Amino acid sequence: MNDIYAQLGVRRRINAAGTLTRLGGSLMEDAVLDAMRAAAGASVDIGELQAAASRAIAKATGAEAGMVTSGAAAGLTLAAAACIAGFDIARMGRLPDTRGMPNEILMPRTHRNAYDHALRAAGAVVVDIGHNDRGTGAGIRGLEPWEVAAAVTPATVAFAFAAQGDNAHEIPAVAELCRRHGLKLIVDAAAQLPPASNLRAFVAAGADLVVFSGGKAIGGPQASGILAGKRDLVASALLQQLDMDVSPARWAAPDLVDRARVPVPPHHGIGRAFKVGKEEIVGLIVALERFVERDEDAFGKGLTDRLGRIAKALPAQACSIRPGKVPLLEIRTVDGPAAAARLAAGDPPVHVGEGQLEAGLLAVNLLTVKPEDDASLAAALARAIA
Numbered sequence: 001m002n003d004i005y006a007q008l009g010v011r012r013r014i015n016a017a018g019t020l021t022r023l024g025g026s027l028m029e030d031a032v033l034d035a036m037r038a039a040a041g042a043s044v045d046i047g048e049l050q051a052a053a054s055r056a057i058a059k060a061t062g063a064e065a066g067m068v069t070s071g072a073a074a075g076l077t078l079a080a081a082a083c084i085a086g087f088d089i090a091r092m093g094r095l096p097d098t099r100g101m102p103n104e105i106l107m108p109r110t111h112r113n114a115y116d117h118a119l120r121a122a123g124a125v126v127v128d129i130g131h132n133d134r135g136t137g138a139g140i141r142g143l144e145p146w147e148v149a150a151a152v153t154p155a156t157v158a159f160a161f162a163a164q165g166d167n168a169h170e171i172p173a174v175a176e177l178c179r180r181h182g183l184k185l186i187v188d189a190a191a192q193l194p195p196a197s198n199l200r201a202f203v204a205a206g207a208d209l210v211v212f213s214g215g216k217a218i219g220g221p222q223a224s225g226i227l228a229g230k231r232d233l234v235a236s237a238l239l240q241q242l243d244m245d246v247s248p249a250r251w252a253a254p255d256l257v258d259r260a261r262v263p264v265p266p267h268h269g270i271g272r273a274f275k276v277g278k279e280e281i282v283g284l285i286v287a288l289e290r291f292v293e294r295d296e297d298a299f300g301k302g303l304t305d306r307l308g309r310i311a312k313a314l315p316a317q318a319c320s321i322r323p324g325k326v327p328l329l330e331i332r333t334v335d336g337p338a339a340a341a342r343l344a345a346g347d348p349p350v351h352v353g354e355g356q357l358e359a360g361l362l363a364v365n366l367l368t369v370k371p372e373d374d375a376s377l378a379a380a381l382a383r384a385i386a
């Protein structure tokens, strides 16, 4: 077998930790790989291909338009760039230098996370709002509408919302507040799939722009993502990502760009630094279609059955299956961090979810484990927790 990783002296790992970027993200199905291989062998106009992606993403999400990015984080940078520059090509050319232009993005203090660097990379200034009383146990009050109103200044362009399973119901009210104050609502839904219904939920709830990872549950190329939302905002983001070494006289903009408002092509924008190739664009489109068509319940049941078989190799009292769209096998150990270290030092190295390691819990997620590796995974787990 032609094993490129062996040739490079890089070890294959069993990744039971989920679609973590540092472990290679999603594993692609053959149908996606075949489409990427076919895409790799021919030349196309990338703007025309992104317009086709826009149609596919619009169909899957219910949004007006969409584009393929090099990841959800890149989508956040492009979303911020679109909200700051709109169709002003001089502003596009200046980013991330936003001196003298409206550049503030409001974000609830409880939503701040390390990916807000992606917003700041476009030149945005993230403004914390509200308190974290619930998070710290100090009190019961959450972010209130008057606090949003008080934070809005002439420099405010957008509101960033980090979606999680338990806060999505807040989006319609936040969207209404944003409309009232003239702010664009950006939703980071990078890891909010499955359920596939979330592809549509945040757009339907009133978000102007939503980002998803292509390299997580969708099963697209690891370095891909989706930016979906309002046509003009997506068009602005696309203009700031596409290669702009074009003849101004002969420039053929993708059809989602309103040429009446962009008569002259901008120069290379902030997103030129995270371009996507034809292979990623095609791979993402095909993976997205397959993800939408998949029978989610049957898929989840398949994972649960596999987890059940793996659990049989382990002490029954240590195991419990946590149900969900992506079910997990939780294994109680006496020495969580050390057990995880033994797994990672094994041959092959095995990685498990480490979110509750300190409490002794290892979480096994099969989204990125091939069924043929289940037996070695079970044997490694049995050795590591013995």
Ligand SMILES: *Cc1c(COP(=O)(O)O)cnc(C)c1O
Residues within 6 Å of the ligand: 021, 070, 071, 072, 073, 074, 115, 162, 188, 189, 190, 191, 212, 213, 214, 215, 224, 225
């Ligand atoms: C994974 C993740 C991202 C980044 O996604 P990429 O596709 O890897 O760029 C951003 N935000 C959240 C909440 C994530 O979980």
